[in-house]
Structure formats: C-alpha cells, structure tokens
Amino acid sequence: MSERATPTPETDDPTHGAADTEEQPRTDDADDERPPVTTGASSVVRALEAAGVEAAFGVQGGAIMPVYDALYDSPIRHVMMAHEQGASHAADAYGVVKGEPGVCLATSGPGATNLVTGIADANMDSDAVLALTGQVPSDMVGSDAFQETDTIGVTAPITKHNYFAGDADTVGDTVGEAFALAGMGRPGPTLVDLPKDVTQGEAGREPGPARPPKTYNPQMEADEQDVKVAARAIENAEKPLLLFGGGVIKANASKTARAFAIDHGIPVVTTMPGIGSFPEDHELCLSWAGMHGTGYANMAITHTDLLIAVGTRFDDRLTGGIDSFAPEAEVLHIDIDPAEISKNIHADYPLVGDAGRVIDQVDTAMEHSPDAREWREQCGQWKEEYPMDYAAPSDEPLKPQFVVEAFDEATADDTIVTTGVGQHQMWASQYWTYREPRTWVSSHGLGTMGYGLPAAIGARLAADQMGQEDRSVVCFDGDGSFLMTMQELSVAVRENMDITVAVLNNEYIGMVRQWQDAFYEGRHMAAEYNWCPEFDRLAEAFGARGWRVDDYDQVVDAVSEALAYDGPSVIDFHVDPGENVYPMVASGAPNGKFALSEDQL
Amino acid sequence: MSSDRTTETESNTAENVHRTGLKGPGPDERPHPQGRRNSQGIRIDPEVEAEPDTREAVLSALVLNEPGVLARASGLFARRQFNIESLTVGTTQSEEYSRITLVIREPEPGIEQAKKQLEKLVPVISVTELTDEAVRRELALIKIEGEHPDQIAAVAEMYDGRVVDACADAITVEVTGPKNTIENALDTFERFGVREIVRTGTAALEAGANATAKHWPDE
Ligand SMILES: Cc1ncc(C[n+]2csc(CCOP(=O)(O)OP(=O)(O)O)c2C)c(N)n1
Numbered sequence: 005m006s007e008r009a010t011p012t013p014e015t016d017d018p019t020h021g022a023a024d025t026e027e028q029p030r031t032d033d034a035d036d037e038r039p040p041v042t043t044g045a046s047s048v049v050r051a052l053e054a055a056g057v058e059a060a061f062g063v064q065g066g067a068i069m070p071v072y073d074a075l076y077d078s079p080i081r082h083v084m085m086a087h088e089q090g091a092s093h094a095a096d097a098y099g100v101v102k103g104e105p106g107v108c109l110a111t112s113g114p115g116a117t118n119l120v121t122g123i124a125d126a127n128m129d130s131d132a133v134l135a136l137t138g139q140v141p142s143d144m145v146g147s148d149a150f151q152e153t154d155t156i157g158v159t160a161p162i163t164k165h166n167y168f169a170g171d172a173d174t175v176g177d178t179v180g181e182a183f184a185l186a187g188m189g190r191p192g193p194t195l196v197d198l199p200k201d202v203t204q205g206e207a208g209r210e211p212g213p214a215r216p217p218k219t220y221n222p223q224m225e226a227d228e229q230d231v232k233v234a235a236r237a238i239e240n241a242e243k244p245l246l247l248f249g250g251g252v253i254k255a256n257a258s259k260t261a262r263a264f265a266i267d268h269g270i271p272v273v274t275t276m277p278g279i280g281s282f283p284e285d286h287e288l289c290l291s292w293a294g295m296h297g298t299g300y301a302n303m304a305i306t307h308t309d310l311l312i313a314v315g316t317r318f319d320d321r322l323t324g325g326i327d328s329f330a331p332e333a334e335v336l337h338i339d340i341d342p343a344e345i346s347k348n349i350h351a352d353y354p355l356v357g358d359a360g361r362v363i364d365q366v367d368t369a370m371e372h373s374p375d376a377r378e379w380r381e382q383c384g385q386w387k388e389e390y391p392m393d394y395a396a397p398s399d400e401p402l403k404p405q406f407v408v409e410a411f412d413e414a415t416a417d418d419t420i421v422t423t424g425v426g427q428h429q430m431w432a433s434q435y436w437t438y439r440e441p442r443t444w445v446s447s448h449g450l451g452t453m454g455y456g457l458p459a460a461i462g463a464r465l466a467a468d469q470m471g472q473e474d475r476s477v478v479c480f481d482g483d484g485s486f487l488m489t490m491q492e493l494s495v496a497v498r499e500n501m502d503i504t505v506a507v508l509n510n511e512y513i514g515m516v517r518q519w520q521d522a523f524y525e526g527r528h529m530a531a532e533y534n535w536c537p538e539f540d541r542l543a544e545a546f547g548a549r550g551w552r553v554d555d556y557d558q559v560v561d562a563v564s565e566a567l568a569y570d571g572p573s574v575i576d577f578h579v580d581p582g583e584n585v586y587p588m589v590a591s592g593a594p595n596g597k598f599a600l601s602e603d604q605l
Numbered sequence: 606m607s608s609d610r611t612t613e614t615e616s617n618t619a620e621n622v623h624r625t626g627l628k629g630p631g632p633d634e635r636p637h638p639q640g641r642r643n644s645q646g647i648r649i650d651p652e653v654e655a656e657p658d659t660r661e662a663v664l665s666a667l668v669l670n671e672p673g674v675l676a677r678a679s680g681l682f683a684r685r686q687f688n689i690e691s692l693t694v695g696t697t698q699s700e701e702y703s704r705i706t707l708v709i710r711e712p713e714p715g716i717e718q719a720k721k722q723l724e725k726l727v728p729v730i731s732v733t734e735l736t737d738e739a740v741r742r743e744l745a746l747i748k749i750e751g752e753h754p755d756q757i758a759a760v761a762e763m764y765d766g767r768v769v770d771a772c773a774d775a776i777t778v779e780v781t782g783p784k785n786t787i788e789n790a791l792d793t794f795e796r797f798g799v800r801e802i803v804r805t806g807t808a809a810l811e812a813g814a815n816a817t818a819k820h821w822p823d824e
Binding site: 156157160161164165168185217218219220299303306307318326327328329331332341342343345346347348349350389390391392393394395400580582583584586587594596597598599600601602604 | 624625626627628629630631632635636637638639640641642643644645646647648669672673676677680684714717718721722724725726727728729730822
C-alpha cells in the first residue's frame with residue numbers, strides 16, 4: 005500500500021502504525037485480550053485500532069453514541085472538543101504533524117455540518133483526515149428525521165471519497181478502506197457516514213486490514229523516457245528554479261528534494277504549504293512565492309527559464325495572473341495527481357509520480373548539473389535588493405513582525421507553528437525561519453479563520469504521542485480568528501496541553517482593513533474589532549495563563565514566561581493596527597510587480 | 606504585563622495611518638519579461654494572443670455499478686463548469702459495472718482535465734475518449750398531431766424511424782441514429798405540429814473489434 009499513509013515509507017504493512025509502540029501493545033498476541041467484535045460500532049473501533057490510530061477528536065451526540073460507547077474500551081485517546089469544527093481542524097493538524105491520517109468524529113445533522121469547514125480545509129490542502137459521522141437509522145434516511153442531514157451529499161465535493169456504511173458486518177472494512185485511502189497517493193479527507201442501526205447492529209467478524217479501494221492505484225514512478233527528456237531540460241537550463249509545494253512534505257521527500265537542490269546548485273522557492281521543505285536559512289533558499297511571498301522569490305519565479313515544480317497545484321495565490329506567471333519558463337511538473345498536471349499552468353515536462361521517487365529518477369538520469377552560477381548570483385542580488393526588513397520607529401506601536409521574531413529566537417528549530425488566517429498568518433510565515441518539514445501548520449487553500457487554536461491542540465497531541473513532549477507548539481492568531489474558535493481553550497486546559505497562543509491583536513480584522521485601505525478608499529466597513537475582549541483575562545477565566553503586552557520592552561519576558569509555563573497560555577499582544585503586510589501582489593497581477601508599499605498597488 | 610489596564614481612548618486606529626512598507630526598487634524600476642500565457646496557462650506569442658478552439662469529445666467511463674456514482678460524475682462536471690452536451694448511464698455486460706457516456710464541448714486542455722477529474726473518482730475504473738469512428742447513437746420520441754398519419758409514417762421511415770404509438774389525436778414516432786439524423790428528423794416533423802419531444806443523450810461504443818474501455822478490473 006501507500007508510502008504516504010504512514011510515516012515510514014519502507015514498510016508495506018498498512019497496519020504498522022502503533023503496532024510497535026510500547027505503551028499500547030497491538031501485537032497479534034494482544035488480539036486475544038481484546039473484547040470480541042460484537043457490533044458494527046466495535047468493528048469500526050477495531051478497524052481504527054488495526055490501522056494504528058492512536059487519537060481521535062470529536063463531539064458526542066445521539067447518532068454517533070454507539071461508536072463512542074465502543075471507544076470506551078479502546079486504547080485510542082479520544083479528545084472531546086468544544087465544537088466539531090475544532091475537531092476537524094485538530095485532526096487535520098494532528099495528521100500533518102504525525103504524517104498519517106487524523107481522525108475526527110461527530111454526530112449526524114449539526115455535528116456533521118460543523119465538521120464541514122475542517123473537511124473542506126483538509127481537502128484544499130490535501131491533508132489526510134478520516135471523518136466518521138453518525139447518521140439516523142437507515143430506514144429513516146430520507147424522511148427528514150431528527151438531526152438528519154444528507155452528509156454524503158454535503159461532503160461529496162469536499163472529500164476524496166465518502167462512504168455510506170451498509171451493514172454491521174462490513175462497516176469495519178469500510179472504515180479501514182476510508183482510512184487507507186485518505187493517506188494514500190495524494191492525501192485528502194474521506195468520510196464514513198454511519199447509520200445508527202449499522203453501528204448498533206450485530207457483527208460477527210473482525211474487520212480486515214485497512215486496504216485502499218481496488219480502483220485506486222496511484223502511479224508512483226514517472227515514465228523513464230519522459231524523465232530523460234526532463235533531465236536534459238534541467239541540464240541545459242540557464243536559470244533553473246525549483247518550486248517545492250506541500251506535496252514534497254506529504255511525500256516525506258524533503259530530504260531527497262534538499263539533496264537534489266544542493267547537489268545541482270539550483271535555487272529554491274517554496275509555496276506556502278511547502279514552507280519547511282527546504283531550510284529557509286540556506287543560501288539557495290528564496291523562501292516562498294506568491295501574493296505575500298518575498299520579493300526575491302517573486303523575482304526568481306518571474307525570470308526563471310525552467311521552473312521545476314514539485315507537488316504543487318499552482319493555486320492563484322501563488323501564480324498571480326496566469327498570463328504573466330513564469331512567462332519565460334518551460335515548466336517541469338512533478339505530481340502524484342495527474343489531474344494537477346496542466347490544470348492551471350501548462351506543463352512542458354509532465355512527470356506523474358511520487359515526489360521523492362521521481363526526483364530520484366530525474367537525479368539518476370542527469371549527466372551533469374546546469375551551469376547556473378550567474379543565475380545564483382542574480383538570485384542572491386535580489387535577496388539584497390528586497391530585504392524583508394520592516395521599519396519599527398519608536399513613535400509607532402509594537403510591530404507584529406517583532407513578536408514573531410522574538411518567538412522564533414526563543415524557541416528550538418523543531419517548534420511547530422500554527423496560525424489563523426489574515427495578516428498575522430502572513431507575518432508568521434514571513435518572519436519565522438522554518439528549517440524543518442511539518443513545523444508550519446496553517447490553512448492555505450481554504451483560508452479558514454479559526455484554524456490556529458484547534459490546530460495547535462492537534463499538533464500538541466501528535467508531538468506528545470511521538471514522544472516529543474519538549475517540542476514547543478506556538479499558535480499565532482489574529483483577534484478575529486481567535487474569536488472564532490477560542491472556546492477550544494477549554495479543551496487545552498482540561499487536557500493540560502502545553503501550547504502558547506500569541507494573539508497579534510490589531511483591533512481589526514486586519515487583512516480586510518488592509519484591502520479596504522488599498523482598494524476601497526479606506527472605508528472600514530465591518531472591519532473594526534476594537535470591542536474585543538481582553539484575551540489575557542479571558543484566558544485566565546478558562547483556567548489558562550494570560551499576559552498582555554503593549555510595548556517592545558515587555559515582549560521578551562512575556563514570551564519566555566509563556567513558553568516556560570507548562571500548560572496553555574495566551575499572550576495578547578497589542579500590536580500596531582496600522583501595520584500592513586508587504587510585499588503584496590494584487591489579485592491577478594503579475595508576481596514581478598509586487599508592491600512594497602500601498603502607493604505601489 | 607497585565608498591569609496596565611487603562612482603556613486607551615486615543616487608541617491607535619488605522620485611520621489615515623500609512624505605514625512605510627518595505628525597501629527595494631518599485632514595480633516600474635524592475636525588468637519585466639515580455640512572455641505571456643493564455644488563460645489555459647500555455648505560453649503563447651504575445652503578438653498573436655489566440656485562445657484555443659473548443660471541440661466536441663465523447664468520453665466513455667467504465668464505473669462500478671453502485672449507488673451515487675452518477676451523482677458523483679454529474680456533480681463533478683457541474684462543479685468544475687465543464688460544458689456537458691449529454692450524459693447517459695446504463696449497465697454493461699456485467700452487472701457489477703456501468704458505463705457513463707459523456708459528450709462535452711471544451712478547449713483541448715479542458716477535455717484533458719475532464720478525463721483526469723473523472724478518472725479520480727473512486728468508483729471510476731477507466732476513462733477513454735472515443736475516436737471519430739466510434740458508433741454513436743441517440744434516441745428521440747416525438748409526439749405529433751394526429752392529422753396526417755400516413756405522411757408521418759413515411760417521414761419516419763425516411764429517417765429509419767417508426768411509429769410506436771398512435772391514437773386519433775396524436776402519433777408518437779421513435780427515431781434512433783447519430784445526432785444529426787435526429788436533428789433533421791425533428792426539423793421535418795415540425796410542420797405536422799410537434800406536441801412533445803424527449804431525447805436521450807449519446808450512447809457510444811468504439812467501432813470494429815476495438816474495446817471501448819481501456820481496461821477492466823483484474824479478477
Ligand atoms: C472563516 C472566515 N471568514 C472570513 C474570512 C475573510 N477574512 C480573511 S482575513 C480576515 C481578517 C482576519 O482577521 P484577524 O484574524 O484578526 O487577523 P489579522 O488580519 O488582523 O491579522 C477575514 C475576515 C476568512 N478567511 N475566513
């Protein structure tokens with residue numbers, strides 16, 4: 005089965021996962037001690053255990069109660085969330101950090117619809133998530149029964165595939181299949197809708213191992229002839245540029261990709277989801293390109309003659325206007341999803357397959373590296389011409405960028421950063437130096453405000469279960485984003501989760517305010533949040549620790565105290581409400597025309 | 606840190622604040638390449654700037670015969686704004702599998718995208734685009750005013766059709782054939798007074814001994 009469903013690509017055994025962790029023995033010997041499968045629900049839980057699932061996030065409710073009851077006897081750690089949206093984001097982030105599908109559960113109707121945002125988010129970012137939803141009994145389906153929603157219909161467009169469970173005997177197999185499918189090939193969310201009669205019904209057999217559907221066979225290696233042609237193109241390029249997308253990280257190909265770039269001396273730009281695939285402090289790294297990417301990344305992408313794109317879907321936030329995207333470049337596109345090839349940007353050299361394997365194929369086929377010395381120098385010059393240095397005059401309030409840098413300074417390289425959506429997210433991605441994959445956990449494609457805190461909870465549990473209790477988890481949130489899911493603080497307190505939330509509080513939904521200033525003559529319609537609660541006090545009311553920071557000289561102490569506190573903490577940073585995110589490529593504009601200040605938009 | 610709780614009335618609102626931004630040469634001071642892409646993301650000669658022509662394609666998908674598979678396919682096409690001319694579905698020689706025949710009109714990249722997106726659906730086994738030689742058939746039932754039964758029967762025969770139902774007031778004719786035969790037949794029947802029409806989409810199989818599906822699942 006897939007190299008992706010599980011963190012260790014060497015194994016062919018889809019069930020390995022937790023099978024070899026010590027505190028939860030799931031070896032064959034232990035089978036005998038487990039209660040026998042008697043119902044559909046116990047078969048569901050057994051299938052999860054067999055697939056190596058160690059955690060699940062969810063909220064109880066009528067139609068899903070049989071499954072929860074079966075979890076009572078399971079070693080799977082269930083985290084009860086405050087809201088199902090939180091459950092889906094937590095599962096998503098858990099999966100991102102752990103490199104395996106995250107699991108979330110909800111009851112029928114409102115439970116299922118509350119999951120939708122997180123499922124859509126996972127779908128856009130190709131994150132592996134398995135959602136299990138309760139459903140009214142089969143014979144009531146279609147009758148508008150209490151808490152009935154057509155969950156299959158609602159989630160079909162936002163899942164990789166979804167399943168309506170048929171009967172108690174096979175429901176465990178279905179759940180196993182959905183789990184395997186979520187992690188395989190191009191990952192994504194899957195969902196199994198579980199009518200109550202199916203989970204309550206009698207089952208007489210153990211579910212089989214988690215296997216993807218027979219019709220799903222992603223191509224892992226590219227055609228050898230195509231690889232040869234592509235290799236020649238790289239050898240002959242004068243201005244080659246690597247573009248690493250989130251697919252590099254999902255394929256666990258960061259190491260291979262790094263070695264390839266360094267061996268051949270090819271500069272690297274990442275997409276936003278690709279942050280961490282290549283160390284940002286490496287001289288070849290130009291950081292990320294796109295709407296708020298660095299000036300040098302956008303210059304490089306505008307002037308390259310061969311764009312070697314790996315695991316990216318050429319989102320419009322990356323490309324800017326299609327007409328002017330990498331206008332001088334031939335495009336070499338490596339992706340495991342054939343439908344991404346030439347979807348938005350035509351690929352001159354399409355290579356379908358697993359990121360790591362195809363990079364290896366190309367590397368093997370290359371007879372020499374391209375002669376890119378001048379181009380590297382040019383890229384270096386752009387780095388000097390377009391520094392990310394922000395102004396911090398003493399007569400202006402605290403700058404959010406400074407806060408991000410202070411946290412980066414105070415934490416180790418393996419620290420996990422999660423965010424909401426808005427300006428704070430951009431500063432967190434621009435002013436933190438990412439060096440490792442799976443340390444940047446954000447909502448890219450869907451742009452979901454409120455992702456940050458539940459994602460921090462999921463990331464924390466993943467790190468803890470991987471034995472990395474000392475790893476820090478920092479959530480940079482906006483005041484607006486934090487208000488959308490801050491009730492999950494109750495969960496972090498209850499579970500004593502060591503996370504630090506840094507609210508970059510600008511008393512605005514700042515990204516909207518920035519656009520209003522640039523494109524709507526400064527008319528601040530519904531953008532002011534200066535009625536925000538005092539987040540530090542609110543944190544204390546939840547049972548977490550809270551700090552408020554207004555000035556530069558308070559930052560370092562607050563950061564170190566919050567990081568040192570072993571539990572959830574919130575720092576309410578009152579930052580400059582007038583600060584804007586730059587560089588900025590206006591929607592549909594050429595990347596090379598990025599603005600460095602408002603008057604250039 | 607939490608000490609200072611005086612609510613600042615002169616709070617730093619962003620009104621009229623214009624922060625400096627970042628350093629570096631402005632957009633007009635940078636070199637900009639001349640190259641261009643069209644809306645399909647294909648590099649083009651900026652002087653010519655032609656958008657690709659659309660064409661009609663007949664796609665045949667072999668799918669698992671399970672509930673919801675038609676909804677998945679049609680939902681996909683609606684969601685991604687593919688221009689569908691017709692979509693039909695029916696069983697094959699094996700009860701386990703159905704065949705969906707789709708006629709779409711798109712530029713070349715759109716046709717490729719449609720095939721690949723369809724192939725991504727889990728219950729889809731294989732997708733092929735049929736050649737021009739493929740056998741393509743549609744069916745129409747046409748209910749016509751009953752005044753001229755003999756003439757109607759004669760016209761039906763001209764188009765290899767036949768009368769399938771008749772009463773004093775109305776006559777129903779069945780015509781089967783390639784799309785243009787049906788269109789011509791409809792035009793001709795128009796003068797007798799058409800009451801109702803129903804048409805199926807295109808059903809198609811590859812011509813000769815060639816297989817329509819690229820592959821069937823291995824047993
Ligand atoms: C769920 C959701 N609703 C609305 C938006 C539109 N939106 C994008 S950014 C933004 C402002 C975010 O404000 P805040 O969280 O305070 O962050 P800031 O930009 O101020 O850093 C809004 C409303 C969104 N992305 N997500």
